Amino acid sequence: MSDNILEMRQISKEFTGVKALTDVNFKVERGEIHCLVGENGAGKSTLMKVLSGVYPHGTYSGDIVFEGQVQNFAKISDSVKAGIAIIYQELALFPDLTVYENIYVGNEVKRSGVVDWNQTIVQAQQMLQKVKLNVNPESLIKDLGVGKQQLVEIAKALSKNVKLLILDEPTAALNENDSENLLQLLRELKHQGITCIMISHKLKEVIAIADKATVLRDGRTICTLDAAKGEISENVIIKNMVGREIDDIYPKRLDQTFGHTVLEVQDWSAYDPQLGRHVAKEVNFHVKKGEIVGLAGLMGSGRTELALSIFGNPKGYKLQGELLMNDAPVSFSHTSDAIKAGIAYVTEDRKGDGLFLIQDIKNNVSIANLHSISSRGVINDNEEVKIANHYKSSLTVKAPSIEQIVGNLSGGNQQKVSLGKWLFVGPKLLILDEPTRGIDVGAKFEIYTIMNKLIREGMSIIMISSELGEVLGMSDRIYVMAEGRIKGELSQAEADQEKIMQLATQ
Ligand SMILES: Nc1ncnc2c1ncn2[C@@H]1O[C@H](COP(=O)(O)OP(=O)(O)OP(=O)(O)O)[C@@H](O)[C@H]1O
Ligand SMILES: [Mg+2]
Numbered sequence: 001m002s003d004n005i006l007e008m009r010q011i012s013k014e015f016t017g018v019k020a021l022t023d024v025n026f027k028v029e030r031g032e033i034h035c036l037v038g039e040n041g042a043g044k045s046t047l048m049k050v051l052s053g054v055y056p057h058g059t060y061s062g063d064i065v066f067e068g069q070v071q072n073f074a075k076i077s078d079s080v081k082a083g084i085a086i087i088y089q090e091l092a093l094f095p096d097l098t099v100y101e102n103i104y105v106g107n108e109v110k111r112s113g114v115v116d117w118n119q120t121i122v123q124a125q126q127m128l129q130k131v132k133l134n135v136n137p138e139s140l141i142k143d144l145g146v147g148k149q150q151l152v153e154i155a156k157a158l159s160k161n162v163k164l165l166i167l168d169e170p171t172a173a174l175n176e177n178d179s180e181n182l183l184q185l186l187r188e189l190k191h192q193g194i195t196c197i198m199i200s201h202k203l204k205e206v207i208a209i210a211d212k213a214t215v216l217r218d219g220r221t222i223c224t225l226d227a228a229k230g231e232i233s234e235n236v237i238i239k240n241m242v243g244r245e246i247d248d249i250y251p252k253r254l255d256q257t258f259g260h261t262v263l264e265v266q267d268w269s270a271y272d273p274q275l276g277r278h279v280a281k282e283v284n285f286h287v288k289k290g291e292i293v294g295l296a297g298l299m300g301s302g303r304t305e306l307a308l309s310i311f312g313n314p315k316g317y318k319l320q321g322e323l324l325m326n327d328a329p330v331s332f333s334h335t336s337d338a339i340k341a342g343i344a345y346v347t348e349d350r351k352g353d354g355l356f357l358i359q360d361i362k363n364n365v366s367i368a369n370l371h372s373i374s375s376r377g378v379i380n381d382n383e384e385v386k387i388a389n390h391y392k393s394s395l396t397v398k399a400p401s402i403e404q405i406v407g408n409l410s411g412g413n414q415q416k417v418s419l420g421k422w423l424f425v426g427p428k429l430l431i432l433d434e435p436t437r438g439i440d441v442g443a444k445f446e447i448y449t450i451m452n453k454l455i456r457e458g459m460s461i462i463m464i465s466s467e468l469g470e471v472l473g474m475s476d477r478i479y480v481m482a483e484g485r486i487k488g489e490l491s492q493a494e495a496d497q498e499k500i501m502q503l504a505t506q
Contacts, residue, residue, distance in 0.1 A: 005163065007028075008025065010025065011024040011026070013059070017404075021047060021219045023062070029195075035214070037200065037214070037241060038215055039217065040410050041398035045410065048197065049086075052073070057071075084162070085162040087153045087157065093141045096142060099139055100120055104156075109123055121137050123159070130155065133148060147175070147181070150182060151182070151185070164194075167196065167199065169438055170198065172437050179202075187209070203234050203441070222241075225240075249441065249469070251448050253452055258288040260289055261287070261288055261326075262326060262429055263286060263287045263323070265284060265310065265324075267283075269319070270320075272305070272315070280309055287460045289460055290455045291455065291460050291477065292451060292455055292463055294471040294477070295481060296465065296466075301504065302481055302483065308345070310323060312332040312336065313332065339368070342427050342429060344368075344422040346430070346431065347433055348434035348437060356406065361399060364406050364418075366384045366387060388420075395417075395446070397420070416443070416447075419432075419447070428459060429460045429461075431462045432461060436467070444470075463475065477489065478491075480500055482504050490503075
């Protein structure tokens with residue numbers, strides 16, 4: 001007999017103008033790892049927010065049965081009390097607080113009403129051991145890498161005696177090593193009886209870890225696949241996700257000829273006074289017109305820092321070395337100088353610096369290039385609407401209209417808006433930092449196709465990516481970074497997964 005810890009029955013959820021979920025049925029057996037998959041905007045995050053009380057009882061229809069009882073969570077703390085913990089797509093830690101404060105914030109160990117910090121730290125240490133995170137509980141969150149922050153989030157969930165742990169794209173921001181560690185931890189938690197729901201776009205991961213996988217499409221349950229019955233495979237998942245078969249993950253590239261050198265970076269070093277060390281050191285590389293240059297490396301190898309130091313140096317590093325664009329020396333004292341020179345940077349952190357979440361799609365797309373649709377300081381609204389609609393459809397942003405607030409879009413669709421914003425600037429050199437993080441297989445193909453089209457039109461692209469498949473599948477040339485230095489350059493023909501990893505771990 002099956003023992004379901006959770007049954008969501010006939011769940012429907014509507015936002016103004018969007019039917020996010022329609023009669024979704026979702027059953028999770030006690031002690032299993034159940035993956036939830038589907039295209040961007042399919043409704044995965046919404047379903048989990050319904051479950052955890054982010055959307056309170058009364059704002060959706062249908063029933064949540066948890067531990068055999070119908071639950072009417074009015075707020076998040078109700079679901080926490082019941083033993084449900086959710087770790088969001090974008091982490092929700094306080095960067096300026098310590099590890100232990102983050103674990104116990106709002107849940108401090110008290111003795112006769114007074115917070116017992118010593119005891120709190122001791123307990124935090126125990127939680128950190130459970131997730132095998134070897135850091136001082138008194139270190140600040142902002143000083144930890146994303147992988148470690150993720151583990152702190154899980155430690156926080158464990159401190160609340162979680163029975164059902166929900167992870168929304170937990171490995172999206174992790175490198176392969178950290179991802180593997182996390183998956184291993186989930187397996188161990190499973191053996192301790194913790195049930196887990198994991199949302200992921202990384203199908204290899206799903207195949208590696210899932211006992212079951214439920215596919216959502218357009219807000220409906222399509223099917224639940226069972227690993228024990230051999231039903232979980234990449235093809236089957238993709239077919240159910242998109243409703244058709246996809247043969248290739250990377251689009252075919254026509255023969256591409258490269259032009260002159262667009263960007264040349266010579267003996268470039270960037271010193272971070274706050275960290276007290278170099279984030280980039282004696283870096284040399286170049287990019288030609290029409291070329292896609294991949295920048296590979298592990299998390300923390302300095303790829304983003306290098307890109308930012310070139311892109312007007314917003315973090316205020318101390319710089320040394322030369323930048324040449326089209327063979328002429330340039331120097332940018334501000335990001336806007338770099339933009340004027342034809343560089344655009346699509347950030348990996350769309351929430352932090354990429355998008356204005358409280359604004360709509362239209363404003364976000366036009367914001368970086370307002371002058372091109374304005375005359376005498378007045379924005380031409382018709383033009384703005386036209387442009388926004390153009391990018392919405394060419395990038396297949398899933399939203400009812402360009403008036404949709406960006407903060408309400410699904411993660412992957414936010415990423416597409418971010419790309420649209422920078423394409424509208426019409427750059428000559430596009431820096432893409434983790435361009436397909438959190439993006440589903442179908443939409444990835446679209447983004448790769450767009451990249452190929454852009455280079456055919458003469459643009460150059462630097463692509464920072466932690467996904468080796470993507471680096472290999474898309475780059476004409478690859479530089480591998482480690483500890484702020486370029487450790488090697490590989491042509492498309494000579495590059496393979498092993499060579500990249502070798503250089504990245506030097
Ligand atoms: N607060 C909101 N207001 C309006 N629409 C919303 C809101 N939250 C989600 N939606 C819409 O509901 C649908 C489902 O979104 P959801 O975030 O659940 O997708 P998802 O499957 O998690 O996608 P992704 O893989 O991109 O994260 C989308 O069309 C989204 O635009
Ligand atoms: Mg989501």
